[in-house]
Amino acid sequence: MTPPEVRNHIKESAPFRWENVPVLPYKQEGTHFRDVTRQVLFPDEGVGAELRYFEIARGGWSSLERHRHVHAVMVVRGTGRALVGDRILDLKPHDLVRVPSLTWHQFRAAPGEVLGFLCLVASGRDRPERPDQAAVERLRGNREVRDFIRT
Amino acid sequence: MTPPEVRNHIKESAPFRWENVPVLPYKQEGTHFRDVTRQVLFPDEGVGAELRYFEIARGGWSSLERHRHVHAVMVVRGTGRALVGDRILDLKPHDLVRVPSLTWHQFRAAPGEVLGFLCLVASGRDRPERPDQAAVERLRGNREVRDFIRT
Numbered sequence: 001m002t003p004p005e006v007r008n009h010i011k012e013s014a015p016f017r018w019e020n021v022p023v024l025p026y027k028q029e030g031t032h033f034r035d036v037t038r039q040v041l042f043p044d045e046g047v048g049a050e051l052r053y054f055e056i057a058r059g060g061w062s063s064l065e066r067h068r069h070v071h072a073v074m075v076v077r078g079t080g081r082a083l084v085g086d087r088i089l090d091l092k093p094h095d096l097v098r099v100p101s102l103t104w105h106q107f108r109a110a111p112g113e114v115l116g117f118l119c120l121v122a123s124g125r126d127r128p129e130r131p132d133q134a135a136v137e138r139l140r141g142n143r144e145v146r147d148f149i150r151t
Numbered sequence: 152m153t154p155p156e157v158r159n160h161i162k163e164s165a166p167f168r169w170e171n172v173p174v175l176p177y178k179q180e181g182t183h184f185r186d187v188t189r190q191v192l193f194p195d196e197g198v199g200a201e202l203r204y205f206e207i208a209r210g211g212w213s214s215l216e217r218h219r220h221v222h223a224v225m226v227v228r229g230t231g232r233a234l235v236g237d238r239i240l241d242l243k244p245h246d247l248v249r250v251p252s253l254t255w256h257q258f259r260a261a262p263g264e265v266l267g268f269l270c271l272v273a274s275g276r277d278r279p280e281r282p283d284q285a286a287v288e289r290l291r292g293n294r295e296v297r298d299f300i301r302t
Contacts, residue, residue, distance in 0.1 A: 008235045012245035041247055042223040047273045049200035051223060072193040072202060074269070076227070076245075084159045094163035094227075096192055118225070120271065122198045 010041075016055060016077055016116050026054065027063065032130060032151060035060030044123040055116040056080065056109040061150045064106040064139075069125035071099035077116030080109045081148065086139075088148050091115070104131065104139060106149055161192075167206060167228055167267050177205065178214065183281060183302060186211030195274040206267040207231065207260040212301045215257040215290075220276035222250035228267030231260045232299065237290075239299050242266070255282065255290060257300055 013019045018041065026036035035057035042051040055077065056062060064083070073082075075095045082089045083106045084099055091097065091107075097117075099105045109115035131139065131151070140146040164170045169192065177187035186208035193202040206228065207213060215234070224233075226246045233240045234257045235250055242248065242258075248268075250256045260266035282290065282302065291297040 008238070008249045008251065009240045009242075010247035010249075012243070012247075016245070018245075018247060041225065042249070042271065045223055045249060046221045046252065047200050047223055047271055049198050049271065049273070051225075051271055070197045072196055072198055074192065074202075087159070089160045091160075092163070094167065094169075096161035096163075096169060098159045098161075098193070098196060100159065101197065118269075120193065120198055120200065120202055122200070 016053065030063070033061060033063040034150070036062050041118070047123075049120055049122050052119050052121070053116060054107075054119055055114060056107060057114055058109055058112055060115075061108040062106055063128065063130065064104060064149050064151055065128035065130050066102050066104045067126050067128045068101050069122055070101055071097070071105070072120040073097040073099065074118045075115070076118055078109060078114040080107060080113065080115030082107045083145060083148055086142050086145060088144055091117075104135070108148070108150070167204065181214070184212060184214040185301070187213050192269070198274075200271055200273050203270050203272070204267060205258075205270055206265060207258060208265055209260055209263055211266075212259040213257055214279065214281065215255060215300050215302055216279035216281050217253050217255045218277050218279045219252050220273055221252055222248070222256070223271040224248040224250065225269045226266070227269055229260060229265040231258060231264065231266030233258045234296060234299055237293050237296055239295055242268075255286070259299070259301070 021039050024038045026038050037055050039053045075091045085103045172190050175189045177189050188206050190204045226242045236254045
């Protein structure tokens with residue numbers, strides 16, 4: 001059995017890697033994202049929410065998606081950009097991003113950079129929805145968004 | 152009205168300070184803590200939980216307390232130590248700390264250092280309890296804890 005002090009103190013063991021916290025695939029296979037990892041820093045510990053760390057490698061992007069649940073994000077590593085709704089946000093360490101309910105969003109690392117961020121979500125949450133062709137066309141109506149998104 | 156992009160992107164405006172996020176007193180007045188500030192980075196945004204940033208200045212400490220709700224903590228600035236139960240943990244940036252239910256805890260900045268950390272809690276939570284004299288005496292039964300705690 002793990003001694004209590006080990007369970008209560010999870011040390012960073014390498015930059016943005018933690019003792020006994022596995023580096024997981026972001027999602028099951030797909031071509032709608034590239035080079036993203038996921039680490040669950042705090043599974044629901046009775047808080048009713050989970051804190052995860054996502055890292056997008058150089059050249060990578062997260063899935064373009066939306067869902068009813070909200071995201072509360074803090075950038076902690078590198079720089080990048082995010083689509084939230086119809087806006088592209090320039091992100092640097094410690095910036096906060098709120099992704100409201102049912103809002104299209106996608107995160108991308110800056111060229112030559114890693115983008116790492118904390119993401120807080122409710123434990124009970126709905127599955128993400130990806131845009132259908134009509135939704136993609138609507139998003140592409142905005143030139144800046146069109147150039148940004150990867151589907 | 153604040154434009155949506157401002158509400159969804161809260162930039163770090165100075166080290167560990169954020170646009171339109173007030174730096175608040177840690178608690179109402181008292182002598183059981185010293186030199187601690189509180190910033191609510193994400194109030195309950197439908198997540199059911201809140202993410203706060205606490206900063207303990209040089210020479211400061213948080214209240215020695217316990218409560219039914221749990222804390223999920225990530226150190227993001229400086230170094231320090233924490234009492235969790237009957238253990239003193241040495242903390243460095245990105246270390247994670249879980250404070251279980253009804254567990255005495257206190258955070259202190261390292262000498263000459265600031266200690267800043269994120270703390271995730273459920274939105275609906277009980278009020279902290281401070282130790283009565285009997286509880287203080289029990290804690291002081293451990294020499295290391297006795298030397299660490301401030302009441």
